[in-house]
Amino acid sequence: MDTTLIEIENVSVFREQTHILRGVSVRIPRKRHTAVLGPNGSGKSSLLKLLTRDFYPSVEDQGHQGTVRILGESDWEVSRLRRRMGIVTPALDYEFSSGRTGRMTVTEAVASGFTATRLKEFGPSVDQAMADAIAATIETVKMSDLSRRTLSTLSTGERRRVMIARAIVHDPDIFVLDEPTNGLDMTARALFLDILDSITKQDAMTMVLVTHHIDEIPPAMNHVILLDQGRVTFDGPKADGLTSPRISSLFRADVHVDSREDGWYRSEMR
Numbered sequence: 342m343d344t345t346l347i348e349i350e351n352v353s354v355f356r357e358q359t360h361i362l363r364g365v366s367v368r369i370p371r372k373r374h375t376a377v378l379g380p381n382g383s384g385k386s387s388l389l390k391l392l393t394r395d396f397y398p399s400v401e402d403q404g405h406q407g408t409v410r411i412l413g414e415s416d417w418e419v420s421r422l423r424r425r426m427g428i429v430t431p432a433l434d435y436e437f438s439s440g441r442t443g444r445m446t447v448t449e450a451v452a453s454g455f456t457a458t459r460l461k462e463f464g465p466s467v468d469q470a471m472a473d474a475i476a477a478t479i480e481t482v483k484m485s486d487l488s489r490r491t492l493s494t495l496s497t498g499e500r501r502r503v504m505i506a507r508a509i510v511h512d513p514d515i516f517v518l519d520e521p522t523n524g525l526d527m528t529a530r531a532l533f534l535d536i537l538d539s540i541t542k543q544d545a546m547t548m549v550l551v552t553h554h555i556d557e558i559p560p561a562m563n564h565v566i567l568l569d570q571g572r573v574t575f576d577g578p579k580a581d582g583l584t585s586p587r588i589s590s591l592f593r594a595d596v597h598v599d600s601r602e603d604g605w606y607r608s609e610m611r
């Protein structure tokens with residue numbers, strides 16, 4: 342079986358005179374949980390958008406166009422691809438916070454993960470196996486007590502956990518998260534990271550996490566990609582990437598990076 346999940350080859354992305362990504366090449370095999378780390382504006386979200394097909398490789402001056410291959414294919418139809426993926430992004434989180442989508446219950450919202458749809462009337466008809474998976478996933482994110490509540494009545498932390506459940510209920514091959522702890526208080530963030538940690542220990546899916554917080558990279562996530570001004574400056578094992586000199590240079594600050602005994606990392610400005 343081909344284990345290559347994601348192959349990005351020499352891809353550049355331009356938008357409105359801005360060079361967002363420059364000659365990016367990245368290969369992520371199955372089960373290699375990967376953190377994408379970089380300062381504001383370095384191109385992290387844009388890299389994820391290449392995976393979700395919100396962005397496509399730009400054609401460069403000489404006519405070169407890079408390729409994005411997922412599960413060996415480069416010409417995915419978006420809705421078919423989304424069923425193989427779980428996605429947690431600020432845009433999705435916002436969409437599920439109000440309006441008609443916000444009136445879905447926790448259970449309905451999680452069910453919509455099976456079809457990657459946004460509204461319950463376009464959601465799946467739920468058989469017993471799906472109902473069991475929905476209940477188990479809601480339990481995983483510790484939302485069972487609130488499963489009948491509508492999304493618009495949840496706190497940001499609670500809704501973010503529902504978004505995780507929606508993203509993983511259908512056992513996707515790839516689980517991508519963009520800055521998932523934004524807006525969470527200390528307690529909500531700790532619970533959220535605990536849940537992410539337990540998901541990285543499951544074998545089925547491969548997680549790609551975009552963050553600018555070193556201390557949010559779960560212990561089982563052993564690989565990092567560092568992005569700086571649209572270029573990959575490091576792609577390799579976490580222990581080699583998360584060093585004080587590399588992180589200081591990436592964030593243009595004097596940063597001390599430590600790994601703790603429990604496998605989490607910590608960073609501190611000196």
Ligand SMILES: Nc1ncnc2c1ncn2[C@@H]1O[C@H](COP(=O)(O)OP(=O)(O)OP(=O)(O)O)[C@@H](O)[C@H]1O
Binds near residue numbers: 356357381385
């Ligand atoms: N649709 C777009 N049109 C024009 N410029 C864009 C677009 N999307 C992103 N950019 C620019 O590309 C650069 C990288 O943006 P991106 O959101 O990928 O960075 P990021 O590393 O995720 O940043 P942050 O950590 O602040 O979320 C930024 O300068 C941004 O303004």
